[in-house]
Amino acid sequence: MSEKIYACLLRLYPPAFRRRYEQETLQLLRDRLRDESGFIRRLRLGVDLLADMIGALPQAYRNSYAEVGTLTSVSHRVDNFPSFQSIRNEPIRRETFLVAGALTLTVLVAFGYVMELPNPSSVREIGNRSAIESVLDRLNKQEPQDLSDSLRSKTFPSVPIVTGSLNSRGRSAGNLVPPPRPMPNLAAQILQPDEQIEDASRLAHASSLSPSTPPSRMAATRQTAQTLIGRVEPNVIRSRTAPLGAAPPGLSGRWTDLSAVSGQDHDSPRWFIFNQDGAELGGRAGSDSSHQYPIMNGSVGDGLVKFELSHRQMSFLYDLQVDRGQLRGTLVIRDANETRNLSVRLERVR
Amino acid sequence: MIDYGEPKNLMPKRRLDPLPSAAFQILLSLAEENLHGYGIMRHVEQQTGGRMRLGPGTLYSSIQALLEEGLIEEVEASGAQAAADERRRYYRMTNAGRKVARSEAERLADLLRVARAKRILRGDYV
Numbered sequence: 001m002s003e004k005i006y007a008c009l010l011r012l013y014p015p016a017f018r019r020r021y022e023q024e025t026l027q028l029l030r031d032r033l034r035d036e037s038g039f040i041r042r043l044r045l046g047v048d049l050l051a052d053m054i055g056a057l058p059q060a061y062r063n064s065y066a067e068v069g070t071l072t073s074v075s076h077r078v079d080n081f082p083s084f085q086s087i088r089n090e091p092i093r094r095e096t097f098l099v100a101g102a103l104t105l106t107v108l109v110a111f112g113y114v115m116e117l118p119n120p121s122s123v124r125e126i127g128n129r130s131a132i133e134s135v136l137d138r139l140n141k142q143e144p145q146d147l148s149d150s151l152r153s154k155t156f157p158s159v160p161i162v163t164g165s166l167n168s169r170g171r172s173a174g175n176l177v178p179p180p181r182p183m184p185n186l187a188a189q190i191l192q193p194d195e196q197i198e199d200a201s202r203l204a205h206a207s208s209l210s211p212s213t214p215p216s217r218m219a220a221t222r223q224t225a226q227t228l229i230g231r232v233e234p235n236v237i238r239s240r241t242a243p244l245g246a247a248p249p250g251l252s253g254r255w256t257d258l259s260a261v262s263g264q265d266h267d268s269p270r271w272f273i274f275n276q277d278g279a280e281l282g283g284r285a286g287s288d289s290s291h292q293y294p295i296m297n298g299s300v301g302d303g304l305v306k307f308e309l310s311h312r313q314m315s316f317l318y319d320l321q322v323d324r325g326q327l328r329g330t331l332v333i334r335d336a337n338e339t340r341n342l343s344v345r346l347e348r349v350r
Numbered sequence: 351m352i353d354y355g356e357p358k359n360l361m362p363k364r365r366l367d368p369l370p371s372a373a374f375q376i377l378l379s380l381a382e383e384n385l386h387g388y389g390i391m392r393h394v395e396q397q398t399g400g401r402m403r404l405g406p407g408t409l410y411s412s413i414q415a416l417l418e419e420g421l422i423e424e425v426e427a428s429g430a431q432a433a434a435d436e437r438r439r440y441y442r443m444t445n446a447g448r449k450v451a452r453s454e455a456e457r458l459a460d461l462l463r464v465a466r467a468k469r470i471l472r473g474d475y476v
Contacts, residue, residue, distance in 0.1 A: 013407065017414070024387050024439060025406040031388045052405020059411035064418060 003029055009053055016065030251276045251300060252283075254349040255327065259342070268333065269293065269309055269316060272346060276300055281307055285316075305329075320346065366419050369454045372404055372412045377421065377443055377451040384425055386438035387413065413441060421447030 006029055010018055029049070036045050255272040269285040274295070276282075281298025291311070298307035305327055309316040313336045320329035327346035332339060366373055372394075379385060379393035390413075391404045404412070416422040425442045443451070465471045 017410070020414070021406075021410040023437065025410060027437065028388045028391065028406045028409070048403060048405050052407045056405065056407030056411045059415065060407060063411060063414045065414065 003033070006049060009049075012053065012057060013060050014063075014065065017060050017063070020065060251281065251305065251327075255346045256349050257344050258347050259344045268331065268342070274298075281305065285309055318344070320344070366415060366421070366450070369450060370412065371402070372408050373416055373421075374451065374454050375402060375404070376409075376412055376416060377447050377454075380422060380441060380443040381448070381451065384428075384440045384442040386427075386440050388438075390441070416447065417441075419446075420444060421450055 003026060007022075007026060010022060010025060032045055033042075036042060251274045253274060255274060257268070257270045257272070268287065270287050272285040272295075273283045274281060279299060279301050281295060281300050283295045283298070284292050285295060286292040293309040293311050293316075296308045296310065299305070303322045305318070305320040305322065307318050309318075315334045317332040317334070318329065319332070320327040325348065327344075329344060331342040331344045333342065369377075375394040375398065376390055378397060379390045385393060387406075387409055391409055395403050413422065417424065422441045422443050425440050427438070427440045462471065
């Protein structure tokens with residue numbers, strides 16, 4: 001097989017192979033032609049070359065023929081150390097563009113999603129909070145510390161107190177603080193139907209948002225609170241008494257009569273749900289859940305609290321004074337036959 | 351562009367696993383000295399007793415595969431070699447190539463021990 005024929009057969013190999021090894025291959029052929037003379041040996045050479053070409057073609061096409069580095073000087077080459085190999089003149093493949101595009105798109109989508117999330121610092125600003133969030137936040141801060149602490153351990157436990165803040169989806173991010181003691185059965189019976197009234201009255205009080213609240217949001221908050229009050233408080237009769245002066249801090253909430261009651265007065269009101277609106281005091285009271293009386297002619301001012309309860313022929317006149325978070329004073333019970341005076345002491349229930 | 355390690359496609363699997371016979375013979379021929387293509391072919395022919403004579407296609411395809419796997423590398427010819435064979439390329443075995451060749455030799459040795467244990471081989475082959 002002559003060199004020219006073999007050079008033509010080399011065209012079956014990949015161009016990269018030919019660019020890199022064509023001269024060496026032809027040089028090797030020339031060496032073998034020089035060393036292997038004679039008909040038999042030349043014939044065997046031709047057969048070897050044909051068999052070699054058929055067998056080596058698959059391997060030749062599997063190689064990448066990327067530039068695997070420049071010539072390495074024997075004296076400067078140090079093994080056992082990581083080395084960099086540069087690949088030159090290798091075109092960027094189509095898959096590379098697809099992967100890069102997909103990754104870029106993914107990063108952009110993720111970035112857009114992150115930018116849509118609410119800023120945690122802005123959640124605390126009342127201007128960016130919803131009406132329910134701001135109202136509940138004020139509910140949690142409404143009670144004076146001295147009063148709530150002194151009454152927290154009393155017999156009339158409250159509904160769980162929501163602490164913490166709300167996230168952007170209205171879910172509570174805080175904890176529900178359980179009552180300190182198990183709720184007595186009597187208290188539970190009384191409290192069950194009035195849970196919403198308590199919250200609604202607080203909502204009404206809490207609707208007086210801070211001055212920094214936008215007017216539109218303030219109006220919406222008040223409207224929401226009033227709607228809640230109107231929905232859950234049909235029995236509240238508001239007092240028409242003229243205001244007596246500056247009202248003490250809000251009395252709205254649950255109260256209980258802690259004064260000792262003799263057996264004959266067992267049906268006197270023990271549990272009170274106050275709803276204060278400025279100098280007016282409304283709400284309800286009763287001895288248990290089945291006996292609930294509306295508060296009438298309630299007034300608050302100058303540290304004095306007055307209201308009336310009536311049931312059939314009985315009337316209960318309270319004349320109380322705010323004293324260190326408690327309401328102390330007298331209760332006048334009147335019925336058809338007699339009038340009795342009792343000393344009472346009301347404490348707020350948390 | 352800089353590549354760290356595998357020159358071809360960064361594929362984790364080696365294309366020379368298992369090591370082909372021609373590639374192993376080329377590594378063995380480069381164990382003691384640096385050789386050019388024709389020298390490798392002659393060494394392989396000698397060390398196999400004439401049973402294997404690598405043709406140009408097999409030889410340079412295998413050399414290219416070994417280069418891409420980092421088992422051999424192209425080196426500059428020494429002074430005497432460069433004067434005699436100006437256009438030839440010389441190759442040498444890397445440490446990685448030596449490890450692969452040792453591993454392949456051990457694998458073949460294990461096979462040989464098994465063959466001897468099963469009395470397939472007779473005589474002093476090893």
